Amino acid sequence: MINTMECAVDAQSMISISLMKIHNSRTQRGGIKLHKNLLVSYVLRNARQLYIKEKYAEIYRMQQYEEVMTVCNEIQELNPLDLDTEDTENEEQTRAACCGGDEASLHGRPASALSGCASPGDACKEAEPSYYRSCCMEVSHCEPNNPTYCNKTTVLDLDTHVVTTVENGYLHQDCCCDALHAGQGAQSPGKKRKVDFECCLCDVDEMTDFSVSRKRLKREEYTYCNPDYTDTSNISNLISIFGSGFTGLLSRQADLEQICSKQALASLGAWTRAIVAF
């Protein structure tokens, strides 16, 4: 169990920074420093473990949410106009949780941003959301009167093997409905693209024997192609929009379960098998 209490560890940033260090070491005067690269590889390994751990947690949460929302949407479809006040409030709160979420209860450890991080005591006082950005979008506060751009969701449907990028516009009720419906039906107006897992990370062919031995590891595991290692927004774009709101949603799961029947829960469509891909 890796304790990161002393500092917020952004797994993606760690991976980016570490790979950049390895890349830069190839052109450093005096040749590649074996010691430093070994230590960097330790950090890479830890970051990878963290990233994968968060990934699986995110996928699990995504699946849970999809199951719940699918059932709720099916119920809505049955009675689209029969919304009482309570349900409307629930829906709005659900969307609010989807967009902003309860930041204090987000999964992750409270800490400051990567650079210049203060002591844990200071970090707790920071207003900005401080959670694992490996799994969560940097979602801004979403209010009905303050539409804010939401990030994309890229989803791989296991049945059709189609990757869909759901682009959400301004966040308001209709948009959320559209997003949810679009996500549900995998018929978003967003782009469709083939899954491309080719690695075009960096040319590692010229490394020394130590680095060459790591080449295979890197090619298998790191499949993003952005030469600008510090730009994690592309990675963020690949991760579920709903991640930040899941905790809020999960807290409401008990209420939703009361609404949905067991039968509805059991009727999981193809969409519920979709996973977030990267």
Added chain:
Amino acid sequence: MAEVGDDSDEVQWCFSQVKGAIDEDVAEGFGPICKGVCLQRDADVISTVEFNHCGELLATGDKGGRVVIFQQEPESKNRPQCRGEYNVYSTFQSHEPEFDYLKSLEIEEKINKIRWLPQKNAAHFLLSTNDKTIKLWKISERDKRPEGYNLKEDDGQYRDPNTVTALRVPIFRPMDLMVEASPRRVFANAHTYHVNSISVNSDCETYLSSDDLRINLWHLEITDRSFNIVDIKPANMEDLSEIITASEFHPNQCNTFVYSSSKGAIRLCDMRASALCDNHAKLFEESEDPNNRSFFSDIISSISDIKFSHSGRYMMTRDYLSIKIWDLNMETRPIETYQVHEYLRSKLCSLYENDCIFDKFECCWNGNDSVVMTGSYNNFFRMFERGYRQDVTLEASRENSMPQSVLRPRKVSSGGKRKKDEISVDSLDFNKKILHTAWHPLDNVIAVATTNNLYIFQDKIN
């Protein structure tokens, strides 16, 4: 811990000298403010500091491959209480940049380590090494020269033999002191990886050199052959998990040496047991507290320096945040642990980003093994008095460079409230680091190397 300086009997450190370029002078005339490291010559960065066995000579090596030796002046009759100053004794270019054409790699000329040989005659000998090649240098004085040759004039021109009418015997006449440094041995082509340590054996005939994966044993007289005594290179480099970071011979037992690893382990080897010392005789390792396990645990546990005490009973290791004193008779844990800059533990992310987490701090013992010293950031250095469990933080800066001015202890505040005269963690300058320190073997004189300046401090003489 109580701070040194509170008790009037405790040592008070005073500024003595500073060597090297003044940062402000370098900055002037270069227009916009660009002080600090960016204007300092990279070649002038001090990379090693070492006193010789009697403390009379102090050698420094720099990134430019030069060695500068300072000599302590004899105590002045006018000021018998004051120790002599250290003045430049000899300067020479030890290593030059090289190029490995086979691997297309440039070999840095930076001097990684200097080790003095015990003095046997009037000349002084030292070993200096860069990443690949170790050299034995002889530093000798010449204060006489022969005069009165028959065939040559004193200026060296040949005389016309026809003008020679009588024979004379050349005699030695005094001349201005000249210090010559000449390379006597070059020990090359024995290391594939970067040399991190050299250590002279107590037998004064052999020495060891270690790189990331191997340790070689040399004879000082033989340059074309060395014996490999430790090899931790795995058959498959993909399995590499640990490398050698430092090594040293025991000060008294010529058969014993230790080497430290990137995983925080120390292995003591006995050369009598076998020719190859891959199997250690003792393994010193402290079990990690799982509660302290963090993202960067692997990095901060890597040992950057290892030093035997003068007595040979103890050894000291330096990792990124702490100093540990080990008793050679106990392998399970160190007998003492000193936190050098614990306030950095919450900054490890940033320190990883700016590469400071890879800084290799050295450590040293004082003459009677009662105090240990190491460097830190912001030009701070720390001393830990073992017996009294006291520690002090001092600063090497030009601001405190009045002769005989007493250094006042510094304090770093990690919490929210900062007292007067304290400096907050966020205000520390991580470009100003003290990696190399040395302690006079017999006296309370210390040499502290900042980036490109050498400070000499001594204790206040009442």
